[in-house]
Amino acid sequence: MDAQVLDRILDKYAYRHSDIIEIMQDVQRIENYLPMESLSYISERLELNLARIYDIATFYKAFSLKPRGKHVIKVCCGTACHLSGASQSLDQITRQLGIEEGETTEDRMFSLETVNCLGACALAPVVVIGAEYHDSADANKIDKLLSGYKVNGESTD
Amino acid sequence: MKIPVIIDGQLVKVEKGTSVIKAAGIAGITIPTLCYHDALKPYGACRICMVEVIYQKQRRVVTACNFPTEAGMEVHTDTAKVREIRRMVIRLLLARCPDVPILKKLAQSMGIEDIKLKQKDEKECILCGLCVRFCDEVVGANAIGLSNRGIEREVTTPFKVLSGTCIGCGSCTYICPTGCIEMVVDGEKTGMRMEMGNISIDPCQDNYECETCDVDKEFMTTVKRVFAEFRNKYSSH
Numbered sequence: 542m543d544a545q546v547l548d549r550i551l552d553k554y555a556y557r558h559s560d561i562i563e564i565m566q567d568v569q570r571i572e573n574y575l576p577m578e579s580l581s582y583i584s585e586r587l588e589l590n591l592a593r594i595y596d597i598a599t600f601y602k603a604f605s606l607k608p609r610g611k612h613v614i615k616v617c618c619g620t621a622c623h624l625s626g627a628s629q630s631l632d633q634i635t636r637q638l639g640i641e642e643g644e645t646t647e648d649r650m651f652s653l654e655t656v657n658c659l660g661a662c663a664l665a666p667v668v669v670i671g672a673e674y675h676d677s678a679d680a681n682k683i684d685k686l687l688s689g690y691k692v693n694g695e696s697t698d
Numbered sequence: 699m700k701i702p703v704i705i706d707g708q709l710v711k712v713e714k715g716t717s718v719i720k721a722a723g724i725a726g727i728t729i730p731t732l733c734y735h736d737a738l739k740p741y742g743a744c745r746i747c748m749v750e751v752i753y754q755k756q757r758r759v760v761t762a763c764n765f766p767t768e769a770g771m772e773v774h775t776d777t778a779k780v781r782e783i784r785r786m787v788i789r790l791l792l793a794r795c796p797d798v799p800i801l802k803k804l805a806q807s808m809g810i811e812d813i814k815l816k817q818k819d820e821k822e823c824i825l826c827g828l829c830v831r832f833c834d835e836v837v838g839a840n841a842i843g844l845s846n847r848g849i850e851r852e853v854t855t856p857f858k859v860l861s862g863t864c865i866g867c868g869s870c871t872y873i874c875p876t877g878c879i880e881m882v883v884d885g886e887k888t889g890m891r892m893e894m895g896n897i898s899i900d901p902c903q904d905n906y907e908c909e910t911c912d913v914d915k916e917f918m919t920t921v922k923r924v925f926a927e928f929r930n931k932y933s934s935h
Contacts, residue, residue: 577857580856590834590840590843591840591843591856591863592830592833592834592840592841592842592843592855592856593840593843594856595843595845595854595856595857596843596844596845599845599846599847600845600846600847606857
């Protein structure tokens with residue numbers, strides 16, 4: 542990530558130590574993850590020790606230190622989704638993309654994660670891709686869902 | 699301004715805001731603790747220094763290390779309730795680290811023999827944070843920190859790689875109450891390594907094979923280029 546971009550983010554929060562989470566969220570919004578170099582740079586400019594930043598980055602599940610795909614797929618494995626076949630959907634995604642849970646495809650298009658409940662049990666099984674919720678996403682529907690994103694993703698690149 | 703505080707029936711006068719544990723020390727009463735150190739800010743992590751405090755007719759159980767004293771406060775350091783809480787804390791710590799001498803000693807003094815929650819993979823770190831705080835507040839190196847959360851919480855260097863700020867002073871090995879941090883210099887690996895019980899810090903992930911390391915790759919290619927140039931020059935003559 543560019544030093545200039547990072548400086549702009551740091552300027553926005555007036556180099557306040559208390560805004561470290563917001564700063565990291567901004568970095569993650571651009572990069573999809575928190576690159577080690579960016580965190581080192583932030584630590585240097587903010588004069589906040591790196592051990593503390595690493596603590597925060599690993600404490601919150603929302604932050605990722607590993608590169609994530611353009612589209613983050615979240616498969617809900619909560620009770621209602623589990624009963625309506627979330628694990629079959631998960632298997633189908635795993636087969637389709639060739640990645641396990643917590644991994645990212647080689648072309649950095651998709652990352653696969655599981656969540657325990659999205660609070661949308663009436664729509665079970667729920668699969669969230671990026672910011673879009675997909676209801677009744679059973680194994681049969683997965684191929685269609687993913688192909689839509691593959692086409693979209695390539696055309697926008 | 700000094701204020702009167704009653705600790706275990708003993709009247710002591712301390713500065714307002716002095717922590718209960720310090721006031722008890724003035725009165726000559728020792729409160730057991732694992733995460734408190736005079737040189738560091740109180741942290742309240744180990745929960746062994748629990749005491750019962752009566753202030754303004756309210757009875758509370760608090761951690762002695764970070765609870766400030768007030769005028770007319772009454773502190774009880776050895777009531778049945780306090781003993782029961784400490785026993786519970788020791789049991790939980792023992793379940794995590796059954797082989798740590800200081801915990802064994804504390805358990806013995808409290809009459810705890812059996813641990814019902816024994817784990818299979820025993821760790822030695824009790825996450826008191828003394829090493830991290832000492833490195834930050836006294837040494838100022840900030841080489842180590844806590845990371846992750848819940849059962850995965852551990853002491854590591856940032857990104858679990860060789861720390862660029864560690865000065866190798868060994869303060870962490872000195873301050874650790876469980877003795878799980880060791881400075882190791884051994885033959886197999888070059889350089890120094892910090893052993894933190896089961897959660898050991900491996901400073902260099904590439905086993906000091908500098909040629910495969912991203913950091914040194916550029917340096918090594920430069921070295922190779924210079925060598926090749928030298929050789930070509932030499933052979934052409």
